[in-house]
Amino acid sequence: MPTRANPMKPLLLLLLASLLPAQTPPKRPKILGVAHIALYVHDIEKSRQYYRDLLGYEEVFLLNMADGKLSLTFVKINDHQYIELFPETQAETDRLNHISIEVDDAEAMRAYLGSKGIKVPDKVGKGRIKNSNFNVKDPDGHTLEIVQYEPDGWTMLNRGKALNGPRLSNRMMHLGILVGKLEPAMKFYRDILGFEEIWRGARSEKRLDWVNMKVPDGNDYIEFMLYDQMPGATQRGSQHHICLEVPDIEKTLTTLKSSNLYTKPLEIRTGINRRRQLNVFDPDGTRTEFMEPKTVDGKPAPSSTAPPPQ
Numbered sequence: 001m002p003t004r005a006n007p008m009k010p011l012l013l014l015l016l017a018s019l020l021p022a023q024t025p026p027k028r029p030k031i032l033g034v035a036h037i038a039l040y041v042h043d044i045e046k047s048r049q050y051y052r053d054l055l056g057y058e059e060v061f062l063l064n065m066a067d068g069k070l071s072l073t074f075v076k077i078n079d080h081q082y083i084e085l086f087p088e089t090q091a092e093t094d095r096l097n098h099i100s101i102e103v104d105d106a107e108a109m110r111a112y113l114g115s116k117g118i119k120v121p122d123k124v125g126k127g128r129i130k131n132s133n134f135n136v137k138d139p140d141g142h143t144l145e146i147v148q149y150e151p152d153g154w155t156m157l158n159r160g161k162a163l164n165g166p167r168l169s170n171r172m173m174h175l176g177i178l179v180g181k182l183e184p185a186m187k188f189y190r191d192i193l194g195f196e197e198i199w200r201g202a203r204s205e206k207r208l209d210w211v212n213m214k215v216p217d218g219n220d221y222i223e224f225m226l227y228d229q230m231p232g233a234t235q236r237g238s239q240h241h242i243c244l245e246v247p248d249i250e251k252t253l254t255t256l257k258s259s260n261l262y263t264k265p266l267e268i269r270t271g272i273n274r275r276r277q278l279n280v281f282d283p284d285g286t287r288t289e290f291m292e293p294k295t296v297d298g299k300p301a302p303s304s305t306a307p308p309p310q
Contacts, residue, residue: 004272005204005211009237010253011120012084012303016019016050016081016112018050020119023091025114025115026057026108026111026112026115027108028103028104028108028109028112028194028216029103029104029105029108029109029112029215030100030104030215030217031101031103031193031195031215031216031217031218032080032101032102032103032104032193032215032218033079033101033102033164033217033219034081034099034101034102034172034175034206034215034221034222035081035082035083035100035101035102035145035147035216036073036074036082036083036084036098036099036145036147036176036222036244036274037083037084037096037099037100037172037175037240038083038084038085038097038099038102038145038165039083039084039085039086039096039097039099039282039284039286040086040087040088040089040093040094040095040096040097040284041085041086041087041088041095041282041283041284042088042091042265042283042284043089043144043180043283044070046283047085047227047282047283047284048073048263049261050086050282050283051075051083051085051237052075052281053171053261053284054256054259054262055167055168055244055288056165056166056167056168057075057076057077057083057165057204058075058076059073059074059075059076059077059161060074060075060076060082060154060158060161060162061073061074061129061154061175062074062087063128063129063239069087070087071086071087071188072085072157073085074129076158076162076163077167077171077172077244077287078163078170079155079158079159079163080102080149080155081171081172081254082185083242084097084201091193092233093234093235094233095231095236095237095240095284095285095286096142096177096236096240097143098135098142098143098144098145098220099142099144099145099175099245100145100147100179101131101144101145101146101147101193102147102149102195103146103147103148103214104146104148105148106124106132106133106134106146106255107124108149109121109146110124110134110146113136113146113192114210114262116192118136118148118188118192119136119137120134121135123217124148124204126148126150126296127153127155129145129148129150129154129155130141130152130153130154130230131147131148131153131154131155132147132150133145133146133147133148136137138183138185138189139185139187139188140177140178140179140180140184142177143282157228161165168244168246168252168255169245169246169252169290170192170243171243171244172220172242172243172244172245173221173222173243173244173245173280173291173293174212174220174221174222174223174243175221175222175223175242176222176223176224176225176233176239176240176241176242176243176289177222177223177224177240178225178227178230178236178239178240178263178310179211179225179227180227180228180230181225181310182208182224182226182307182308182310183308185224186211189222190213191298193216194216195213195214195215195216195221195222196213196214197211197212197214197271198212198213198214199212199301200212200303200304200305201271201272201273201301201302201304201305202272202306203272203307204306205269205304205305205310206306206307207226207228207306207307207308208226208304208306208307208309209225209226209304210223210224210226210272211223211224211226212224223243224296225239225240226308226309227239227309228310230310235298237277237281237282237284237285237286237287238281238285238286238287239287240286240287241286241287241288241289242287242288242289243288243289243290243291244288244289244290244291245291245292245293246290246291246292247292247293248277249268249277249278249290249291249292250268250290252278252290253268253278254267256278256280262280263294264280264281266280268297270287271291272300272301273295274295274296274297274299274301275290275291275292275293275294275295276291276292276296276300277290277291277293
């Protein structure tokens with residue numbers, strides 16, 4: 001005889017399901033700071049002369065390809081911040097390879113970003129210097145590397161080393177990237193990653209030019225360089241930039257002038273953010289912005305209310 005369906009079974013299943021704890025969505029781990037910027041360079045020896053001999057930083061790690069040619073080199077700013085230099089694969093292209101932020105848990109960040117609809121890899125990888133990392137794309141197509149410094153990774157094993165040279169700065173205050181449309185960038189960096197907006201700047205009341213976004217668990221920030229028409233690939237060097245903090249811009253100017261390695265004009269200016277700054281350019285035109293941490297009068301610069309270009 002056919003068995004009769006139990007009319008209570010669906011109700012029991014529904015009751016059991018209601019008693020099970022709801023799945024907690026992944027939480028965002030800590031974002032501790034800006035880890036590095038990676039740049040393509042045309043002539044590695046000239047770039048070494050700039051970053052090593054002029055700015056005073058040491059190369060600490062070299063990675064080669066299978067054929068023995070240089071893959072990339074790591075220039076150390078401090079124990080947590082680097083500049084990575086890649087020999088270019090194609091001339092007359094954008095100099096920016098990628099940017100990177102440091103987190104305390106790369107796997108947690110991978111799960112968190114995946115839960116927010118961001119395309120992430122199936123698992124966190126280990127880089128050649130043994131740190132955990134993976135890449136995502138931001139709304140403007142920039143590659144953002146998420147890195148966690150592992151105890152047995154080369155970064156942490158070299159803590160306190162290669163820091164005694166004549167370095168012009170001990171900290172990368174921020175890095176600057178091109179942004180076409182502000183709102184998608186804000187949704188990604190502010191709403192998903194948790195960056196905090198700390199300042200907006202504009203050359204005029206008609207159009208916004210910069211938005212500074214601080215990492216949620218540190219003091220470093222990323223500067224959005226806003227454009228309605230994005231510059232061509234060979235014109236982005238002065239927009240994609242590195243900002244190095246210095247306590248005394250006059251001393252930095254004197255040091256640069258005393259070197260015979262830099263022959264372009266040097267001028268201290270006070271920016272719209274009311275901080276004194278000085279720009280120099282590497283052999284490929286990528287800008288290094290030296291900046292004092294405080295405003296000229298100690299008062300914070302007001303944020304602009306100008307509309308973004310798009």
